[in-house]
Amino acid sequence: MTGFLELLVAGLNSGLVVGLAALAVTLVFGVARFANAATGDAMSLGAYVAFAGANVTGSLIAGSAIGVAAGALVGATSYLLVFRKLVGRSSVTALLASIGIGLLIRAAIALAFGHQQRTFQLPLVRPWRIFDIRIHPNDLNLAVVAVLALAVTFFVLHGTPVGRRMRAVADDLSLARVSGIAPARVMIALWLLAGAVTSVAGIMLGIKAVITPEMGWEMLLPAFAAAILGGIGHPVGAVVAGILLGTVQEMSTPFVGFTYKIAISFLVLLLVLLLRPQGLFGRVEGAR
Amino acid sequence: MIITRRQLIATMASTALLSSNRASFAQGSGIFRIGAANCITGAGAAYGTGMQKMLQAGVEAVNAAGGAAGLKFEVSTEDTQTQPQAAVLAVKKLIEVNKVQALLGIWSSGESLATLPLANDADLLFMNTSGAPALSVPPANAKGLSYRFQATNDRFGRAFAEIAEKEGFKRPATMAFNNASGIGNTEGFRKAWEKKGGKVVEAVVYEPNQSSYRSELQKVLSAKPDVIVTGSYIADTTIILREWYQTGDTQKWIIPGWAANSDLIKAVGPEAAEGIISVESVSNEGSDAFKAYDAAYQKAINAPGLGNAYAAMAWDMVIVLALAIEAAGKADTAAINAKIREIANPPGKAVATFSEGKAALKAGKINYEGASSALDFDEYGDVTPDFSMSAIEKGKLVRKYIVKI
Amino acid sequence: MEAYLIAIAIITAIYVLLALGLNLQYGLTGLINFGHVGFFCVGAYTAALLSKRGFPPLITFPVAALLAALAAWPLGLVSLRLREDYFAIVSLGFSEVVRLVATSERWLTNGVQGISGIPKLMDSLVPRAAEPVAVLALLLAVNLGAILMMRRIANSPFGRVIEAIRDNEEAVKSLGKDPAGFKLKVLMLGAALAGIAGAFYAHYISFISPEQFIPLVTFQIWMAIIMGGVGRVSGALVGTLILMLFLEGSRFLHDVIPFIPDVEMASIRLGVVGLAIVLFTLYRPQGLMGDFTRR
Numbered sequence: 001m002t003g004f005l006e007l008l009v010a011g012l013n014s015g016l017v018v019g020l021a022a023l024a025v026t027l028v029f030g031v032a033r034f035a036n037a038a039t040g041d042a043m044s045l046g047a048y049v050a051f052a053g054a055n056v057t058g059s060l061i062a063g064s065a066i067g068v069a070a071g072a073l074v075g076a077t078s079y080l081l082v083f084r085k086l087v088g089r090s091s092v093t094a095l096l097a098s099i100g101i102g103l104l105i106r107a108a109i110a111l112a113f114g115h116q117q118r119t120f121q122l123p124l125v126r127p128w129r130i131f132d133i134r135i136h137p138n139d140l141n142l143a144v145v146a147v148l149a150l151a152v153t154f155f156v157l158h159g160t161p162v163g164r165r166m167r168a169v170a171d172d173l174s175l176a177r178v179s180g181i182a183p184a185r186v187m188i189a190l191w192l193l194a195g196a197v198t199s200v201a202g203i204m205l206g207i208k209a210v211i212t213p214e215m216g217w218e219m220l221l222p223a224f225a226a227a228i229l230g231g232i233g234h235p236v237g238a239v240v241a242g243i244l245l246g247t248v249q250e251m252s253t254p255f256v257g258f259t260y261k262i263a264i265s266f267l268v269l270l271l272v273l274l275l276r277p278q279g280l281f282g283r284v285e286g287a288r
Numbered sequence: 289m290i291i292t293r294r295q296l297i298a299t300m301a302s303t304a305l306l307s308s309n310r311a312s313f314a315q316g317s318g319i320f321r322i323g324a325a326n327c328i329t330g331a332g333a334a335y336g337t338g339m340q341k342m343l344q345a346g347v348e349a350v351n352a353a354g355g356a357a358g359l360k361f362e363v364s365t366e367d368t369q370t371q372p373q374a375a376v377l378a379v380k381k382l383i384e385v386n387k388v389q390a391l392l393g394i395w396s397s398g399e400s401l402a403t404l405p406l407a408n409d410a411d412l413l414f415m416n417t418s419g420a421p422a423l424s425v426p427p428a429n430a431k432g433l434s435y436r437f438q439a440t441n442d443r444f445g446r447a448f449a450e451i452a453e454k455e456g457f458k459r460p461a462t463m464a465f466n467n468a469s470g471i472g473n474t475e476g477f478r479k480a481w482e483k484k485g486g487k488v489v490e491a492v493v494y495e496p497n498q499s500s501y502r503s504e505l506q507k508v509l510s511a512k513p514d515v516i517v518t519g520s521y522i523a524d525t526t527i528i529l530r531e532w533y534q535t536g537d538t539q540k541w542i543i544p545g546w547a548a549n550s551d552l553i554k555a556v557g558p559e560a561a562e563g564i565i566s567v568e569s570v571s572n573e574g575s576d577a578f579k580a581y582d583a584a585y586q587k588a589i590n591a592p593g594l595g596n597a598y599a600a601m602a603w604d605m606v607i608v609l610a611l612a613i614e615a616a617g618k619a620d621t622a623a624i625n626a627k628i629r630e631i632a633n634p635p636g637k638a639v640a641t642f643s644e645g646k647a648a649l650k651a652g653k654i655n656y657e658g659a660s661s662a663l664d665f666d667e668y669g670d671v672t673p674d675f676s677m678s679a680i681e682k683g684k685l686v687r688k689y690i691v692k693i
Numbered sequence: 694m695e696a697y698l699i700a701i702a703i704i705t706a707i708y709v710l711l712a713l714g715l716n717l718q719y720g721l722t723g724l725i726n727f728g729h730v731g732f733f734c735v736g737a738y739t740a741a742l743l744s745k746r747g748f749p750p751l752i753t754f755p756v757a758a759l760l761a762a763l764a765a766w767p768l769g770l771v772s773l774r775l776r777e778d779y780f781a782i783v784s785l786g787f788s789e790v791v792r793l794v795a796t797s798e799r800w801l802t803n804g805v806q807g808i809s810g811i812p813k814l815m816d817s818l819v820p821r822a823a824e825p826v827a828v829l830a831l832l833l834a835v836n837l838g839a840i841l842m843m844r845r846i847a848n849s850p851f852g853r854v855i856e857a858i859r860d861n862e863e864a865v866k867s868l869g870k871d872p873a874g875f876k877l878k879v880l881m882l883g884a885a886l887a888g889i890a891g892a893f894y895a896h897y898i899s900f901i902s903p904e905q906f907i908p909l910v911t912f913q914i915w916m917a918i919i920m921g922g923v924g925r926v927s928g929a930l931v932g933t934l935i936l937m938l939f940l941e942g943s944r945f946l947h948d949v950i951p952f953i954p955d956v957e958m959a960s961i962r963l964g965v966v967g968l969a970i971v972l973f974t975l976y977r978p979q980g981l982m983g984d985f986t987r988r
Contacts, residue, residue, distance in 0.1 A: 010502035103967025266786035
């Protein structure tokens with residue numbers, strides 16, 4: 001029984017990182033209406049910039065702030081340079097372009113930093129034991145960060161004028177235009193937010209694991225799966241779905257083994273798209 | 289056929305570009321052409337450049353001593369990108385365009401398995417540093433042209449088993465990165481351990497590139513091992529060790545040297561790394577051949593030769609080939625092949641450089657003791673290097689002893 | 694020298710076959726298949742396993758094509774229910790699952806150790822020295838056959854329905870035709886071509902392992918057809934040629950541009966693929982040869 005509970009904890013933990021990445025994906029998917037395949041590599045970029053920043057300033061917090069700012073910048077830039085020009089074309093075109101952007105980012109990271117792994121220098125601590133289950137303080141930090149990111153996103157979306165406009169654009173673009181909402185500014189704000197969240201996800205991933213040029217790309221499929229599972233455009237849904245996916249994945253290992261557990265996100269994605277395309281929290285918009 | 293013409297024109301253009309930059313069309317006698325198929329880019333990039341430079345340095349040393357059997361060495365280099373497909377094209381080019389007479393420096397098992405058939409077809413000697421067991425025997429090595437300068441994965445596993453036994457462990461578990469090398473190491477360990485009458489209490493194979501290995505680790509730990517033997521790389525080892533340390537468990541670890549090095553200590557911190565046993569196949573560091581290699585390496589790369597064990601192997605490849613040609617007296621593959629074990633294996637006068645060996649050959653049989661290992665090739669063309677056992681103490685890697693298997 | 698050119702030509706022809714299959718799927722029906730390498734993998738492993746057990750190419754090649762097409766069937770069924778970009782994501786997951794199966798089912802595929810010693814294709818039919826040329830000739834014939842078949846499809850009633858589906862699916866449905874079945878057939882056909890390409894590949898490289906069938910291969914083919922121009926056969930040809938020139942040509946780059954360390958060449962290659970995809974998507978979506986589709 002302890003074994004299962006430990007798997008649960010492991011799943012919750014890895015699910016949080018997926019959830020953060022899914023949050024970034026769902027923001028863009030919901031408002032800009034396409035799947036941004038550059039999310040993974042943008043996560044890696046956030047982690048690397050935070051790493052470099054932490055080295056230069058000597059503080060992880062300062063480095064992370066720089067990383068988050070960089071992520072926001074990259075998000076806005078890719079909108080201005082590329083995605084803005086693709087509005088009106090099919091969402092697949094934007095998806096294709098985002099793949100290209102992702103590859104570019106990955107190449108740039110590898111050229112700038114090389115391929116050997118980097119790690120954030122954090123002290124390792126022994127875990128707390130609660131009911132014979134090990135809980136690590138770092139995991140709790142991760143959960144706090146995830147909740148914070150969600151809270152900020154929620155606040156922006158529901159508590160600020162620009163956020164309201166974002167939701168209007170997400171609901172119905174033409175109606176929003178007719179109501180006088182200028183899409184460009186709203187989109188820039190959106191991409192700044194999405195980029196920042198992406199960086200946060202990347203930094204958390206880097207803290208949990210190691211920083212390599214490929215780290216974000218590996219997260220992409222699970223992030224997409226969680227975003228779709230949670231319902232496109234639903235921030236809370238994305239994070240919840242991420243946690244769910246991570247948990248299911250880890251708890252499936254006694255049954256499917258360590259290699260196939262990776263296929264679990266794919267399986268869940270498939271089932272969701274076929275049976276309940278709007279996901280857990282989404283409206284019936286149709287996956288077709 | 290439009291397709292053919294277009295393709296031909298396009299490829300001719302690129303080959304024209306190529307030939308204007310290579311001085312390798314030298315035909316005729318007096319030259320022995322070596323093909324260096326190194327992994328300059330890709331997963332093996334950390335070692336490929338060093339290997340390439342040492343192949344070139346070895347060629348220089350041979351030529352400085354007057355060449356072998358009256359032949360001067362020339363080397364053509366190509367990047368295999370550590371990919372089987374790119375390696376095939378690289379080797380094809382070396383064979384067909386540069387007309388090389390031997391292939392040296394192939395690093396990974398995938399590349400070797402894909403290109404050894406090409407060497408067999410063209411009847412060329414093939415010297416590599418790959419670990420896959422399949423390279424020793426037919427069908428891959430049906431012609432006996434392949435010589436492996438690195439320990440097989442099996443031998444690595446055996447070294448792990450020797451060390452585990454010597455350190456008094458009784459309940460080992462294994463964790464393997466899911467690729468040929470990782471699994472090869474742990475399988476080698478299991479076979480050797482079971483031969484000693486022991487049992488491996490748990491064996492886990494994990495997928496690469498994950499952000500956490502908690503469930504895999506949990507499975508291993510639940511079997512209560514006293515030591516965990518890994519076939520792993522630095523990124524996954526970092527994550528696993530971090531998560532292990534945070535469980536508070538107390539077993540020991542035996543990890544390959546390419547994963548348990550100063551980078552690992554830096555990544556997990558000296559506390560978590562304390563007591564880790566790092567195992568590496570060692571170059572023949574005390575030998576004179578190593579001194580010669582080290583000097584060449586410092587000159588070419590400006591770093592100690594210890595840093596790239598594969599570069600030492602590359603150096604040895606050239607020397608062994610040159611001595612065999614000198615002994616055979618001609619540039620015929622079969623004749624050279626027949627001499628390789630003669631000049632590299634005992635008995636014979638021990639020599640450490642090409643010039644030394646060339647002179648000693650006049651007097652009788654020699655035994656080249658290489659920079660990478662003693663280079664005593666068995667019937668499969670494999671060598672058995674020594675292995676070092678080091679332990680991490682207070683944040684530093686400390687060599688404890690050498691294991692001979 | 695000729696043998697080296699033939700080697701490049703063989704790899705190029707294999708990639709052309711892959712591009713033709715992808716072009717069929719995307720160009721004619723608009724299906725975004727990000728899992729093409731999965732069919733390539735199925736074909737390669739099928740040919741490898743069967744030929745090592747002694748079956749002749751006359752049997753292994755059709756079986757490879759058949760199994761690849763069959764692998765496309767469940768994916769196709771799924772595609773009919775999904776929006777294009779969702780399908781794209783699912784197809785990417787599909788090819789990764791194929792790779793995981795190849796990695797995991799050691800009893801079948803020898804797992805990560807891969808399958809080595811795959812026999813040469815024409816060994817029993819022609820003398821050793823002539824084997825590469827014979828393989829190239831066969832490949833060119835197969836490519837030609839694929840192109841002719843695609844021309845006939847485009848001009849047949851079936852093909853007209855496909856184009857109509859691409860242009861206005863609802864209208865087609867209202868006419869009583871079933872677009873679903875057609876899309877499925879096209880997906881399977883494209884997959885079969887990839888399967889044949891995989892069979893050629895396995896025989897030529899003689900060693901296959903799961904790590905050779907990664908998504909990057911799919912995206913390289915995408916780059917090829919985007920650059921060449923979708924919907925046109927000539928687009929697939931030109932695009933693949935450019936791709937191969939780039940992949941093989943970058944080998945010689947370090948002679949021309951000495952100040953770039955070789956080690957970074959792989960990253961630069963990756964960056965150029967990414968840049969090409971972005972630039973062509975932005976400024977020349979119809980590719981170099983022009984586009985039949987309205988996208």
